Amino acid sequence: MNALAATSRNFKQAAKLLGLDSKLEKSLLIPFREIKVECTIPKDDGTLASYVGFRVQHDNARGPMKGGIRYHHEVDPDEVNALAQLMTWKTAVANIPYGGAKGGIGCSPGDLSISELERLTRVFTQKIHDLIGIHTDVPAPDMGTNSQTMAWILDEYSKFHGYSPAVVTGKPVDLGGSLGRDAATGRGVLFATEALLAEHGKGIAGQRFVIQGFGNVGSWAAQLISEAGGKVIAISDVTGAIKNVNGLDIAKLVKHSAENRGIKGFNGGDAIDPNSLLTEECDVLVPAALGGVINKDNANDIKAKYIIEAANHPTDPEADEILSKKGVLILPDILANSGGVTVSYFEWVQNIQGFMWDEEKVNAELRTYMTRAFGDVKQMCQSHNCDLRMGAFTLGVNRVARATVLRGWEA
Numbered sequence: 001m002n003a004l005a006a007t008s009r010n011f012k013q014a015a016k017l018l019g020l021d022s023k024l025e026k027s028l029l030i031p032f033r034e035i036k037v038e039c040t041i042p043k044d045d046g047t048l049a050s051y052v053g054f055r056v057q058h059d060n061a062r063g064p065m066k067g068g069i070r071y072h073h074e075v076d077p078d079e080v081n082a083l084a085q086l087m088t089w090k091t092a093v094a095n096i097p098y099g100g101a102k103g104g105i106g107c108s109p110g111d112l113s114i115s116e117l118e119r120l121t122r123v124f125t126q127k128i129h130d131l132i133g134i135h136t137d138v139p140a141p142d143m144g145t146n147s148q149t150m151a152w153i154l155d156e157y158s159k160f161h162g163y164s165p166a167v168v169t170g171k172p173v174d175l176g177g178s179l180g181r182d183a184a185t186g187r188g189v190l191f192a193t194e195a196l197l198a199e200h201g202k203g204i205a206g207q208r209f210v211i212q213g214f215g216n217v218g219s220w221a222a223q224l225i226s227e228a229g230g231k232v233i234a235i236s237d238v239t240g241a242i243k244n245v246n247g248l249d250i251a252k253l254v255k256h257s258a259e260n261r262g263i264k265g266f267n268g269g270d271a272i273d274p275n276s277l278l279t280e281e282c283d284v285l286v287p288a289a290l291g292g293v294i295n296k297d298n299a300n301d302i303k304a305k306y307i308i309e310a311a312n313h314p315t316d317p318e319a320d321e322i323l324s325k326k327g328v329l330i331l332p333d334i335l336a337n338s339g340g341v342t343v344s345y346f347e348w349v350q351n352i353q354g355f356m357w358d359e360e361k362v363n364a365e366l367r368t369y370m371t372r373a374f375g376d377v378k379q380m381c382q383s384h385n386c387d388l389r390m391g392a393f394t395l396g397v398n399r400v401a402r403a404t405v406l407r408g409w410e411a
C-alpha cells in the first residue's frame with residue numbers, strides 16, 4: 001500500500017476511535033502547504049542536472065512545523081506527504097511544541113560528489129528559504145542527509161535572513177548543534193524498547209536483535225543495544241546483510257562500514273540474503289531503513305516477538321493485521337523513533353536560549369520524554385481498547401485536534 005494511503009488509513013481509524021467531528025477530521029488530513037521546486041545544478045563535469053525538491057508542511061496547530069529532509073531516488077510527493085503527516089502526530093505524541101513537516105529531493109546522494117551535494121542543497125534552500133524559519137518550519141536530517149547538509153542550509157538561509165542557527169536542527173555541534181543529537185534517534189529506540197520489554201518482565205540483555213539499516217539510526221541503535229547487553233545477530237544495509245548467531249561486534253562493524261561505505265565484506269559474520277533478513281529467527285526486529293518493508297508478502301514469515309519501528313512507516317496496515325493475529329507486538333514509528341525530533345527540540349531550545357546543555361542532561365531529558373510518551377500511549381491503549389499503533393495515533397491526533405479547536409477558525 002502506498003505510504004500516504006497507509007498513513008491516512010491509520011489516521012482515519014484513530015479519528016473514528018476518538019469520535020472526531022468529520023469536518024475537523026477532513027481539515028486535519030489536508031496539508032497546510034505543499035511546496036514543489038525545480039533544482040538545477042552544474043555537475044562537476046560541467047553538464048547540467050535537474051532534480052525535484054519537495055517540502056510538505058502538514059500542520060502547525062501546536063507550533064512551528066518540524067521534520068527532516070530526505071535525499072533518496074524514491075522520494076515522491078505522496079511519500080513526503082505521508083512523512084509530513086506522521087511528523088504532526090509524532091511531535092504531539094512526544095508532547096513537544098511543534099507541528100509536522102517533511103522534505104526531500106529525488107536524487108541518489110551516493111552518486112553525487114560532495115560539491116554537487118552542496119550545490120543541490122543550496123539551490124533547494126534558495127527556493128524554499130522564505131517558507132521555512134525558526135518559528136514557522138524547522139528542517140532536520142533524514143535518510144541520505146546529515147549534519148553537513150544542515151550546515152549548508154543554515155549558511156544559505158542566513159544569507160537571506162541573517163545568522164539563524166535555530167532554523168535547522170541536527171547541525172554540527174560547532175554551529176550550535178546539540179550534543180547527543182547524532183545518537184538521539186537510536187538512543188530513543190533503546191529507551192522505548194526498554195519500556196516495552198519491561199512490561200513483559202524482560203530487559204535488553206539476552207534478547208536477540210535483527211536490524212535493517214546501518215545508517216544514523218540503525219548504527220546508533222545497534223551500538224546502544226549491544227552496550228546494554230542485547231545480542232545483535234543480523235544487520236543489513238543497501239550493500240548487503242550479515243549474520244552471527246553469537247552476536248556481531250558492532251564497534252568493529254561501525255569501523256568497517258565507515259571505511260568501506262557499507263557493511264558488505266565484514267569478516268565478523270556470514271553474508272546472508274538481504275531479502276531474508278526480516279524473517280530471521282530473533283526476539284526483536286528493528287526496521288531502521290525504508291518504508292513499507294513489512295507487508296502482506298512477508299508478514300506471515302516474521303518470527304520476531306517484538307517489532308520496534310525505528311524507520312518511518314516500515315509496516316503496511318495489511319501486515320499490521322497479520323502480525324496482530326500472530327501476537328507480534330509492534331512499537332509504532334511515531335513513538336519508537338521520536339527520540340530524534342525530541343533532541344531536535346532540545347537543540348532548538350538551546351539555540352533560542354543561547355545556552356548549551358551537556359550530553360548527560362540531553363540524554364537524561366530524552367529518557368524522561370520517551371518514558372512519559374510510552375506511558376501516555378499505554379493509557380490511550382487502555383481507554384480505547386486498542387493496540388500500540390492506535391494508542392499512539394489517538395494520543396497524537398487528539399492533542400492536535402484539541403489545539404486546533406482551541407485556536408478556532410475565525411478568518
Ligand SMILES: NC(=O)C1=CN([C@@H]2O[C@H](COP(=O)(O)OP(=O)(O)OC[C@H]3O[C@@H](n4cnc5c(N)ncnc54)[C@H](O)[C@@H]3O)[C@@H](O)[C@H]2O)C=CC1
Nearest residue numbers: 142143144185213214215216217237238289311312337340
Ligand atoms: N535520522 C533521524 O534522526 C531519523 C530517521 N528516521 C527514519 O529512520 C530511517 C533511517 O534513517 P537514517 O538512519 O537517518 O538514514 P541514513 O541515510 O543515515 O541510513 C539509511 C540506512 O538504510 C540503508 N538502506 C537503504 N536501502 C536499504 C535496503 N533496501 N535494505 C536495507 N538497508 C537499506 C542504508 O544503506 C543505510 O544504512 C528512515 O526511515 C528515517 O525516516 C526516523 C526518525 C529520525
Ligand SMILES: O=C(O)CCC(=O)C(=O)O
Nearest residue numbers: 067068140142340341344
Ligand atoms: O529531528 C527532526 O526534526 C525530524 C526527524 C525526522 O525527520 C523524523 O522524526 O522522522
